[in-house]
Amino acid sequence: MSDLAEKLAKLKETAEGQLKECGVSNVDQELLESLVNRLRTMVDNKDATLVSGKDASELETVRRNFAEKKLGVTDKDKAMAAINKVAEKMSGIRMKSRPAFYYLVQQELS
Template sequence: MNDYLENVRKYDASADEAVVAKIVRHLGIALRNRDSSLVSASDAQELARVEEKWCGKKLGVVGPAAKAAVDAVCEVMASERAKSRVTFYYLVAKELGKLETL
């Protein structure tokens, strides 16, 4: 858990540990596998799944707003080759103003 929080805090120094823990619980088994614990920003299908599953189903945001948030996070994390799924999801939720609803 501390590794996830530390990674999120590289992008948001005031990240709430409880919110990060909720994302970790939501992702569950996906975090056990290295491949599924990372987001591939170069894979359009992967980003579409993030928009559909995370933005749409979990956060209730669809369409252009979801795509814009995912694109913004891709830019913010562009320098990071291995993008942590926890950090990516946290930043998308923050971009959409949905951290308090998690």
């Protein structure tokens, strides 16, 4: 397995663990795989693979770059409500995996 493949596998494994910790018993592997693969160019940047649930500018970036651009949710209040709900749900996890965070946001908005 290449170095990149190993890092992506570790990222996916971490995300799966965090999703289970948040009560997701049946993880949609295809969705999670696509979220992990979106980070393949940033996998070496530890900060890019994590989300700070208490940083308002970070949460706004999630809204703009994921909820709006990737999911097409233009209602800012609806998107931020989902993002804040996920941040609260994951509040017990110190280093929140970006794929897990995005997965939960996508679930909240669908």
